[in-house]
Amino acid sequence: MKARAFSYLRASTIDQALGAHARAGDDVRFIAGGQSLVPALSLRLQAPQLLIDITHIAELRGISCEGQSLRIGALTRHRDMLSEPLIAEFAPLLRAAAPFVAHPAIRNRGTLGGSIALADPASEFPAMMLALDAEIEIASQAGSRRVKADDFFLDLFETALQPGELVTAVHVPLFKSNQRIAFDEFARRRGDYALVGCGIMASCEGDRIEAIRIALFSVGNVPTRAKGAEAVLNGFRLDATRIASAQGALQADLTPPESDEVPPAMRLHLARVLLGRLLARIGEGA
Known part of the structure; x- marks a missing residue:
């Protein structure tokens, strides 16, 4: 098919x-990378x-402290997450997530602002905004405002x-210096949308969790904080028993949707397995 005519x-x-836009x-529609809008x-x-x-x-460009x-400017390309020294030093979780975003051709064009504005619940970067406790900077004709990531994602898209x-x-x-990060996902093939x-x-x-933010994607209509699992971990030593308790808490944190591709029970199981692996990495000093 072809797009309808537009100005x-x-x-x-x-x-x-x-x-x-106002006129x-x-x-x-605004367009930048166009990796979702053009299709x-x-x-x-x-x-x-x-x-x-x-x-x-x-x-809309540039990265600065x-x-x-x-x-991080909205036009920052996905590929820049892999090469920009400031990202590697001050936002390493974005650096860890970037290789999992689709394929090189898409990373070369896709933008961070576009990914966040689209809010695809299966995308990596919107969920990482939750884990990082980020604020989204928004402009309108009335001025500029910031919205916490926790308040930005409301429902499906x-x-x-x-x-x-x-x-x-x-x-x-x-x-x-006292922070640790971990990231991973399960997908049928590298570059496919994640199952979890x-x-x-x-x-x-030391080996005690002072504060933790856990964000999951492909588990619901929006990127999701696992607040129950976080509560189980905050203030405690990260051992096998504590990790198992956090995995158990996901039952209340997540409500995976019905899907022909992956049943909710399987998606929840995969989320538990993945959380256990990542918490083990955190415990090892990831």
Whole structure:
């Protein structure tokens, strides 16, 4: 199939992009990497009257340290997560997740802001925003605001973004010397959507967990914090008994959807196995 006819505007500033969106009304889409939008256009799942190309907006680029956080521009490509020294030093969980994102051709074009705005529950980076306790920076004609990742993902492909708003950056707390990370996922083939995936950020005092954030994806309509498992672990030494208790807590944390591909019980089982492996890595000093 072919996309329906549409108008095209290449914006050079955020204000120009937001203004064009406001004038066009609701029948408009922003486009950057286009790795999700272009297939949707081709299948006529979306048919906007106007596409606003934001790939040439310099304000949406760049990675920098700002106080106690790392600001990552929305146009940062997935491939940059693998090569940017600031990511490796101050947001290593993103570096760990990046090789699992689709294939090189997609990583070369896909953008962090696009992935977060789409909020695919099977994608790696939205879930890692939860694990990292990130804030999403959003621009509108009324000004700029930040939304905690915990409050950003609302439902299937639904976020806190309002019509006409644009993700401009994410802010991630700087990685500290007492923190440990672990990431992995189960997929039938490398590059396929994960059957289950998980990322962990833990602050440790010796072999004791001071604070931990566990985020899973492909387990529901949104990327999901395993808050029950976190509560089991916080303040305790990470041993086999404690890990088993955290695995058991996933029963209350997760409600995998019905699927012809993977039954909910199997997805929950895979989540438990994966969590056990990652917590073992954390215990070994990952």
